[in-house]
Structure formats: C-alpha cells, structure tokens
Amino acid sequence: MGPIPTEEEKPAGRQRVSKPGKEGGVGGICSTCNQAASCSYRLKNEGLVIWECDLYESYETPGVAKIAEKYEGKPGSVISILEEIQATYGYLPPDMLKELSEATDYSLVDVYGAATFYKSFSLKPRGKYLVSVCLGTACHVRGGPAVAKEFERRLGIRAGETTADKEFTLETVNCLGACALGPVVVVEGHYFPQVNPEKVERIIDRTREGLDKIEIEGDERIFPIEVSCPRCNHSLMDAGHLIDGYPSIRVTLSFGHTHGWLRMSSLYGSYNVESEYEIPKRTIVNFFCPYCHAELRAATACPECQAPMVPMIVHGGGIVLICSRRGCKGHMLDFDGANI
Amino acid sequence: MVKFTLNGLEVEVEEGTTILEAARFFGFPIPTLCYNEALSPYGACRLCVVEIGEGPKAKLVSSCTYRVEEGLKVRTASERVIKARKMVIELLLASCPQSKIIQDLASAHDVRRQRFKQEYEDCILCGLCVRMCEEQMMAKAIGFRERGERRSIGTPFDIKSEECRLCGGCIYICPACQLRCTYTEPEEAICGGCANISVPCVEKEQFDDMMCYMEPCVACEIIDSEK
Structure with missing residues (x-):
C-alpha cells in the first residue's frame, strides 16, 4: 500500500473577500481597473463609494446620494440618475435603487418600475463588452436569429446572460435603426454590418483584441495631422515610432504617482494610444511637453465630461484640443477660432 | 362653464x-x-x-x-362605439374569463363569441390596485414592472414590501381576482349564464350566498315571480 495521498495543496490564489451588508460588497465592474468583479467596494460618508481594487490604488466614485444631489428639485430626473448609476457601476445594484428611493422623493416602486421598463437598464451585472444582436424585422428576415444563435453557441450563454469571465453580455434588441446594414450586431458602440454566422467568430476575436483598432483605409474622415507644443512650439511628432502606420505624437503623462510616455495616433479620428503604463479608464491624466516640460492644459473643459482639455498646435494653423480623461473621446479642432 | x-x-x-x-x-x-x-x-x-x-x-x-x-x-x-366596446370585452374575455365582472359585462353588452386564443390570466393590468395602494392607502407598495408582454404588477424585486400594511385594498378593488365567476373555470370563454337564464346559481342549492351583479338578475326575478 502506498502512502495515503495528502490533500492536494491548492495554489494559494488570491481569495475573494466578500464584505456583505450595507457597507458595500463585491460585484459589478470595478470602475478603476474596469475588470472582473473581484474588487470590493464600501460606502463612505459624504456619498462616496470607495473601491478596493486589486490592480490600482483604491478609488472613489460618487454614491447614489452624491449623484442624486445634482438633480435635486428637478422633476422627472429619475431616469437621469439611473443612467448615471449604470454608467458608474455598469449595472443597477438593487441596494442602490433602495438608497435612491430614500435619497429622493421617488418611491421604490417608481424607481424599480423605471429601471425594469427600459431595456438599457440592467439589474444584473454586465460584462465588459455588451453585444447587441438586432432581431428587428429587417434583420430578422435576413438571418438575425441564426446570428444570435451562433453568438449563444460561441459564448456559451443565452441572450440576456453574461459569460462567467464577465467579458461578454449578449442581448437581442428589436431594432437598432440601422436596417440597411442588417443583420446588424453592435458591440460596445461598434457597428458590424451584414453579419452572418461565419462572421461571428471574427467579431468575438476582434472584440477581445480591442475594438479601437479601427480600419483606416477607405474612411475619408480620418486624416493624419502634425502637432507641436503650444508653449515651445517644438514638434511633438515621433517619426521613429509609428501608430496606425503614421508617426505618433509623443507626450509625457502623469497620473497618481505614475509618470511615463504616451504615444497617440496622429490620425484625426483614431483613438489608438500606446502608453508606458496602463491608464485606468476614466482617469484624468496630466499631459506635459517632453521638451519644455510645460503642462499642456487648456482653459476649456471637455464638452462631454468636463475634464480639462489638452491643447496642441496643428501645423498649418489651428489648435487641436483633446480630452485629458482616459476613454473620453471629446475633442475639438479650432481653426482661427472656428470650432469644428 | x-x-x-x-x-x-x-x-x-x-x-x-x-x-x-x-x-x-x-x-x-x-x-x-x-x-x-x-x-x-x-x-x-x-x-x-x-x-x-x-x-x-x-x-x-x-x-x-x-x-x-x-x-x-x-x-x-354610436355604431362604431358599440363595436369597439364589444371588441374590448371580447379581448378581456380572452385573457381573463374567470372574472365575474368581465362575464357580467359580456352578458350586459350581448357579447356572444370570443374569437381569440383563450388564456386564463390573473391580471388584466387595469391598474386599479396600484392606484388604490397609492392614492387611498398612501402606501405605494405595488406598482407596474417591466413592459410589453412582461408587464406585471407587484412589489419591487418580488419580495415583501416594507410599505405594505396588508390592508387588502388591492384585493378589494381587483376586478379579476375579487369575484370569481361561479363557474370557476368556464369551459368556454363566455359563461352567459346570467343572460341565458340557465343561471348557475339556480342549479345550485344555496344560491343566496352567491353574488350576482346582473341588473336586474334574470334568475332572481324569475324565482321571485314564482313565489
């Protein structure tokens, strides 16, 4: 008889620490690392929620009370508040609906009614990528159901569910208003026209690779620009490092305690960047000129997220302003005062 | 004025x-x-x-x-109104034939057929209970949820509501569950008992306990005249 096998030692993985109760919990998409729901959150006074993130420093997001404060006294604001909660947490946590009804004049019945009425609200945690397969009339007759079925098979989930790795959420919608493109699939705002079951695998792969790698050829709205620092007028172009096949724009960036280089695509309309350090989503980053070390910061706020804009002089006249928030696509092109 | x-x-x-x-x-x-x-x-x-x-x-x-x-x-x-009304009753019958109130409406308005797929819903989404709860009981414990086909009435998250005082106002006012037709599960959508004189209450012995809201109740008049 051989030795009795001892209990196999499991690799000491990081244990998920659950902090249940009113103080917070585990779940949702961490708004710091924007990844799986292993990060925990706890509620703090002053209406803030603190995220204990695995990858980054702990982070604060506004809690329900803070969000509701903005809309105080405005009638019909329940949908706006719900939208903001969903944008911050990826879904509508049931506790927060209850909190919302306590913080505002709306009863829980009204809040719950609105949250379940609109399809864009989700009471269950959603994945990183939302895949919407159109099953409207035009897409339906052109084979939308087969596409939906192929997605279900490939992802191993049914419509309305989220994959176990919290990567994909699959949903079917009744019309996306893009019937000419049917059958159409939308992944996180990216439209895939004339989809058939054979194309499904490619869409999933491309989503995993990163949807921001856009195809440049054949799109007239995308063109390269050359920029320089507004302070020292030194060109910021880096011909030695290509992004999207064109010389990149190099700046120095800093956020938190991190400083490093950032290279941006010089194509106007492309949002591809390469960075020395990964920048957490929604972080506001400080940009510096790598030559004169002046901070690139305009007095204008981003029209979309109110973060400060970063100015750069365009060769040939004009100023381009880009939003300093990671993930925000707010930008402006200013030719002698005329906004484009 | x-x-x-x-x-x-x-x-x-x-x-x-x-x-x-x-x-x-x-x-x-x-x-x-x-x-x-x-x-x-x-x-x-x-x-x-x-x-x-x-x-x-x-x-x-x-x-x-x-x-x-x-x-x-x-x-x-007008003719158009009568036609629309009959259609509404027919559709109500299709979803909730066990409601006495709906059966009585059908009898009173001479609705003699039901051409839709027969269902036995417990709720016709008339919203009476929701308004009762909010306006008379000042509770707001129940409300509408979801939409379209999945629309339903109930408490948020389907758990016991903290607002609910179990007053029973919602059940009192409900036209679908308050009064069941004496034919508990009518085989055909239209009971028609009250209208066709072969009233179910006549065939049963203690019809005094039964509630008939036909005005005037044909059966009761016959029995009264026989006395």
Missing part, C-alpha cells in the same frame, strides 16, 4: 369635467372597468370609449380621461 353636444343634446358642464362624468350626470350610461370615482382616471381598459368629432375626423377616445371642450360633439353609443 363649457357648452358641448352630448348625443345631440346641448349641455353645459363645469370646466374640467370629463366626458364620462358629464355623460353619467346627464344619464347616458357608459360602461367602465378600470374607472373608480375614488381614484384618478387611468384609461387602461378602453371600455369607456366614446366617439368625438364629426365625419372623417371623428375618433374614439376614452371618456374617463378626456375633458370636455367647448363645442365638442360626443356620441356615447
């Missing part, structure tokens, strides 16, 4: 009166289901439709929610 024409009759009512209130005041019957004097009008059942306007511009509106206007021409029992 607002002057308008009600079934060809020149009448005058106070501003803000609904067509239903005015019609009832002047003695024109309009059937209702989701209307209750103690609750705000909701216009869910469409049973109270009336025709307003003239010629090709004439249209059907729910009289419980439509306020009278100067010079409005209202017909409460």
Whole structure:
C-alpha cells in the first residue's frame, strides 16, 4: 500500500473577500481597473463609494446620494440618475435603487418600475463588452436569429446572460435603426454590418483584441495631422515610432504617482494610444511637453465630461484640443477660432 | 362653464369635467372597468370609449380621461362605439374569463363569441390596485414592472414590501381576482349564464350566498315571480 495521498495543496490564489451588508460588497465592474468583479467596494460618508481594487490604488466614485444631489428639485430626473448609476457601476445594484428611493422623493416602486421598463437598464451585472444582436424585422428576415444563435453557441450563454469571465453580455434588441446594414450586431458602440454566422467568430476575436483598432483605409474622415507644443512650439511628432502606420505624437503623462510616455495616433479620428503604463479608464491624466516640460492644459473643459482639455498646435494653423480623461473621446479642432 | 353636444343634446358642464362624468350626470350610461370615482382616471381598459368629432375626423377616445371642450360633439353609443366596446370585452374575455365582472359585462353588452386564443390570466393590468395602494392607502407598495408582454404588477424585486400594511385594498378593488365567476373555470370563454337564464346559481342549492351583479338578475326575478 502506498502512502495515503495528502490533500492536494491548492495554489494559494488570491481569495475573494466578500464584505456583505450595507457597507458595500463585491460585484459589478470595478470602475478603476474596469475588470472582473473581484474588487470590493464600501460606502463612505459624504456619498462616496470607495473601491478596493486589486490592480490600482483604491478609488472613489460618487454614491447614489452624491449623484442624486445634482438633480435635486428637478422633476422627472429619475431616469437621469439611473443612467448615471449604470454608467458608474455598469449595472443597477438593487441596494442602490433602495438608497435612491430614500435619497429622493421617488418611491421604490417608481424607481424599480423605471429601471425594469427600459431595456438599457440592467439589474444584473454586465460584462465588459455588451453585444447587441438586432432581431428587428429587417434583420430578422435576413438571418438575425441564426446570428444570435451562433453568438449563444460561441459564448456559451443565452441572450440576456453574461459569460462567467464577465467579458461578454449578449442581448437581442428589436431594432437598432440601422436596417440597411442588417443583420446588424453592435458591440460596445461598434457597428458590424451584414453579419452572418461565419462572421461571428471574427467579431468575438476582434472584440477581445480591442475594438479601437479601427480600419483606416477607405474612411475619408480620418486624416493624419502634425502637432507641436503650444508653449515651445517644438514638434511633438515621433517619426521613429509609428501608430496606425503614421508617426505618433509623443507626450509625457502623469497620473497618481505614475509618470511615463504616451504615444497617440496622429490620425484625426483614431483613438489608438500606446502608453508606458496602463491608464485606468476614466482617469484624468496630466499631459506635459517632453521638451519644455510645460503642462499642456487648456482653459476649456471637455464638452462631454468636463475634464480639462489638452491643447496642441496643428501645423498649418489651428489648435487641436483633446480630452485629458482616459476613454473620453471629446475633442475639438479650432481653426482661427472656428470650432469644428 | 363649457357648452358641448352630448348625443345631440346641448349641455353645459363645469370646466374640467370629463366626458364620462358629464355623460353619467346627464344619464347616458357608459360602461367602465378600470374607472373608480375614488381614484384618478387611468384609461387602461378602453371600455369607456366614446366617439368625438364629426365625419372623417371623428375618433374614439376614452371618456374617463378626456375633458370636455367647448363645442365638442360626443356620441356615447354610436355604431362604431358599440363595436369597439364589444371588441374590448371580447379581448378581456380572452385573457381573463374567470372574472365575474368581465362575464357580467359580456352578458350586459350581448357579447356572444370570443374569437381569440383563450388564456386564463390573473391580471388584466387595469391598474386599479396600484392606484388604490397609492392614492387611498398612501402606501405605494405595488406598482407596474417591466413592459410589453412582461408587464406585471407587484412589489419591487418580488419580495415583501416594507410599505405594505396588508390592508387588502388591492384585493378589494381587483376586478379579476375579487369575484370569481361561479363557474370557476368556464369551459368556454363566455359563461352567459346570467343572460341565458340557465343561471348557475339556480342549479345550485344555496344560491343566496352567491353574488350576482346582473341588473336586474334574470334568475332572481324569475324565482321571485314564482313565489
């Protein structure tokens, strides 16, 4: 008889620490690392929620009370508040609906009614990528159901569910208003026209690779620009490092305690960047000129997220302003005062 | 005061009166289901439709929610109105045949067939209980949830509500679950018992316990006359 096998030692993985109760919990998409729901959150006074993130420093997001404060006294604001909660947490946590009804004049019945009425609200945690397969009339007759079925098979989930790795959420919608493109699939705002079951695998792969790698050829709205620092007028172009096949724009960036280089695509309309350090989503980053070390910061706020804009002089006249928030696509092109 | 024409009759009512209130005041019957004097009008059942306007511009509106206007021409029992009303009853029968209130409406309005897929829903989404809970009981424990096919009434998250005091107001006012037709599961959508004299209550021994809301109840009149 051989030795009795001892209990196999499991690799000491990081244990998920659950902090249940009113103080917070585990779940949702961490708004710091924007990844799986292993990060925990706890509620703090002053209406803030603190995220204990695995990858980054702990982070604060506004809690329900803070969000509701903005809309105080405005009638019909329940949908706006719900939208903001969903944008911050990826879904509508049931506790927060209850909190919302306590913080505002709306009863829980009204809040719950609105949250379940609109399809864009989700009471269950959603994945990183939302895949919407159109099953409207035009897409339906052109084979939308087969596409939906192929997605279900490939992802191993049914419509309305989220994959176990919290990567994909699959949903079917009744019309996306893009019937000419049917059958159409939308992944996180990216439209895939004339989809058939054979194309499904490619869409999933491309989503995993990163949807921001856009195809440049054949799109007239995308063109390269050359920029320089507004302070020292030194060109910021880096011909030695290509992004999207064109010389990149190099700046120095800093956020938190991190400083490093950032290279941006010089194509106007492309949002591809390469960075020395990964920048957490929604972080506001400080940009510096790598030559004169002046901070690139305009007095204008981003029209979309109110973060400060970063100015750069365009060769040939004009100023381009880009939003300093990671993930925000707010930008402006200013030719002698005329906004484009 | 607002002057308008009600079934060809020149009448005058106070501003803000609904067509239903005015019609009832002047003695024109309009059937209702989701209307209750103690609750705000909701216009869910469409049973109270009336025709307003003239010629090709004439249209059907729910009289419980439509306020009278100067010079409005209202017909409460035109052919079009009767047809629409019968259709509404037929559809109600298709979803909830066990409701005594709906069966009585069918009998009273001579609805003799039900051509739709038969269902046995427990709720017709008339919203009476929701309004009762909010307006009379000041609780707001139940409400509408979801939409379309999945629309339902209940508490948030389907758990016991903290607002609910178990007053029973919702059950009291419900037309679908409050009064079951004496035929608990009618084999055919239309019971018609009350209208066809072969009243179920006559065949049963103790019909005194049963509630019949036919006015006048045919069976009771026959029995009374035999006495």
